[in-house]
Amino acid sequence: xxxxxxxxxxxxxxxxxxxxxxxxxxxxxxxxxxxxxxxxxxxxxxxxxxxxxxxxxxxxxxxxxxxxxxxxxxxxxxxxxxxxxxxxxxxxxxxxxxxxxxxx
Numbered sequence: 001x002x003x004x005x006x007x008x009x010x011x012x013x014x015x016x017x018x019x020x021x022x023x024x025x026x027x028x029x030x031x032x033x034x035x036x037x038x039x040x041x042x043x044x045x046x047x048x049x050x051x052x053x054x055x056x057x058x059x060x061x062x063x064x065x066x067x068x069x070x071x072x073x074x075x076x077x078x079x080x081x082x083x084x085x086x087x088x089x090x091x092x093x094x095x096x097x098x099x100x101x102x103x104x
Contacts, residue, residue, distance in 0.1 A: 006079060013080050017067040026063035027054060034060055042091065050093040059093050 021029070030039070039056050040048050050056045074080035 009077075009079050013074050014070055017064040017070050019063055020065045021063050023058040023063075026060055030057035030060040033062065041054065042088070044087050046088045046090045047089060048093065052093070052095055055093055055095050066069045 013102055018101070019026075036053060036056060039060055042048060042052075042061065050059070071080065072073070075082065
């Protein structure tokens with residue numbers, strides 16, 4: 001596989017795994033595959049805090065690419081060198097809130 005220089009990638013790499021399905025697909029598939037209780041704990045045992053049931057399904061782990069594959073691709077292309085692995089203890093998910101307009 002060809003490698004790339006960091007400059008060719010604008011000295012940038014993925015900040016996460018990236019979605020593999022739309023939010024609508026994740027919601028539809030997630031509701032058929034998972035329960036809310038299942039989505040409140042991750043595969044590594046961490047806790048997921050989310051007060052929005054729809055968002056919980058939209059953000060299900062199955063909606064995202066496998067991080068191991070993404071990191072592996074970055075390493076293969078000489079764009080990143082892993083130095084450690086972290087495990088989340090708590091994940092907090094919240095929907096974006098619209099910006100409030102300041103009255104002058």
